[in-house]
Amino acid sequence: MSSAEPLSARLWRAGEHAYARILQHPFLIGLADGSLPREQFAHYIVQDAHYLRAYSRALSTLSARAPTEDAVRMFALHSAEAIDVERALHESLLGDLGLTPADLDRIGPGPTTTAYMSYLLATTASGSFAEGVAAVLPCYWIYREVGRVLVRDGSPDELYARWIATYGGDEFDAVVDQALALTDTLQVSPAEFAACERHFAMAARYEWMFWDAAWQRLQWPF
């Protein structure tokens, strides 16, 4: 089956419900209006540091498995940039939140972070290349859309505004455009498309769960 509609647009529909729910989540409402308690934001930043480390490895895996040099190069760059973002953002924000790298290691990845990281690492390693791309794509795309909405609304909180600027800016916009353009070069059979849809929907739902885990400050039971 061939379809005139780009693959990325067909995948987006699989994540639309999660995206709508993310925009309504009290964590993001609070980030935008400045009412989000610092404890919840700190939980998010710590978990996101762990997440980005795994995410970088997932992108490196895709780089190694990519069918073209352009795709090898793009994922290798994005993998390195994910580490740069983790270092820059989290070093500055962690300090302002009164947290140290030792706190980060001591706290470790929580239940939702572990589940999401494991899912991305497994899918990029064991799925087809297109399936791996579909699994990582919501991370790029949803953050750009969320970043745009938050930049438009602005946040009265300087710390939250600094976080928002990372994802709502032109640099991240261009990175996401590259990932979407690569996605649209992939040829997938109907069966592979169905698998890609499931991965996209799964990762988009994990994105909602990631905000929700920070909102609840979700911990392991013991």
Ligand SMILES: Cc1ncc(CO)c(N)n1
């Ligand atoms: C959980 C999560 N998803 C996506 C991004 C952006 O890639 C991020 N920093 N954290």
Ligand SMILES: Cc1ncsc1CCO
């Ligand atoms: C998707 C993504 N999120 C944080 S970094 C990165 C890739 C390249 O900047």
